[in-house]
Ligand SMILES: Nc1nc2c(ncn2[C@@H]2O[C@H](COP(=O)(O)OP(=O)(O)OP(=O)(O)O)[C@@H](O)[C@H]2O)c(=O)[nH]1
């Protein structure tokens with residue numbers, strides 16, 4: 001079965017938040033759109049969701065949070081992904097150093113690692129912690145374990161890290177295991193750090209050897225000065241939403257048809273089998289592009 005919503009968008013990707021807690025305090029964090037998370041889903045609940053995902057045409061699963069690596073059973077969670085579904089994770093990387101190999105052995109294909117600054121002071125001002133060296137260690141551990149390609153997620157923050165773009169391009173340039181993902185801030189709580197990516201993307205586009213448009217969100221990937229660079233520009237972007245292929249699961253067990261909406265959640269905690277599958281279909285019907 002392949003699942004589509006009423007706007008003809010295929011639902012091929014599931015994004016599961018396994019935990020709402022985090023060991024960082026990033027100033028801009030949207031927490032995957034969760035406002036009042038309760039007790040996280042159990043391993044058994046997550047297994048049941050993954051089993052249904054396999055039946056309804058989900059091809060890829062992204063584990064996120066909060067910080068997914070804070071969950072003690074994260075390796076077991078990864079081991080529960082059915083064959084035929086690619087699993088990846090988005091993490092702040094601080095705990096990857098000791099976990100990368102176990103995650104890979106459990107079947108994780110790749111990781112995205114959030115890193116907004118290469119400067120220890122700036123990193124601290126963004127995340128509230130001095131854990132930059134742990135993240136860099138995490139990147140190396142992920143590379144060593146084969147959790148590649150590794151996407152380095154950099155949210156562009158006005159007046160904070162705009163001057164570091166060249167350093168980030170240098171970091172990934174000529175390295176086939178690293179992709180730079182430059183992300184537009186979603187200004188959810190009136191955060192005054194939103195930076196416009198247009199000028200930067202135009203400059204990179206102009207000097208790129210090759211451009212690829214991804215199916216998901218119609219995001220553009222550029223081959224620029226030996227670096228692979230993907231742009232994520234969700235803000236007020238109807239093309240992005242019209243090509244959204246994602247369904248989300250919140251950490252406390254609700255299907256969430258859109259990151260930016262809280263009024264159409266479907267509770268699935270404790271549900272199993274056919275009943276759970278029906279609830280996925282019901283949530284799919286509630287999906288609509290946020291920006292049309
Ligand atoms: N508005 C919106 N933003 C999204 C969506 N999916 C991901 N993002 C944002 O995209 C950025 C990168 O997210 P990641 O968790 O690294 O995952 P990804 O790049 O979307 O996924 P892959 O390309 O499969 O690795 C983050 O800032 C997310 O908040 C979505 O469906 N809607």
Ligand SMILES: C[S@@+](CC[C@H](N)C(=O)[O-])C[C@H]1O[C@@H](n2cnc3c(N)ncnc32)[C@H](O)[C@@H]1O
Nearest residue numbers: 028029030065066067090091092114153185186
């Ligand atoms: C919410 S975090 C959860 C996973 C993990 N803790 C991490 O930081 O990678 C997932 C991704 O969303 C990004 N993100 C968080 N808040 C955002 C916002 N307001 N706008 C754009 N991206 C955001 C983060 O930079 C990170 O790459």
Ligand code: SF4
Nearest residue numbers: 022024026029066092
């Ligand atoms: S590490 Fe991730 S979840 Fe934690 S505060 Fe930063 S962006 Fe949010």
Ligand code: SF4
Nearest residue numbers: 241244258259289290
């Ligand atoms: S519809 Fe738009 S805002 Fe909502 S999850 Fe999809 S891409 Fe994100």
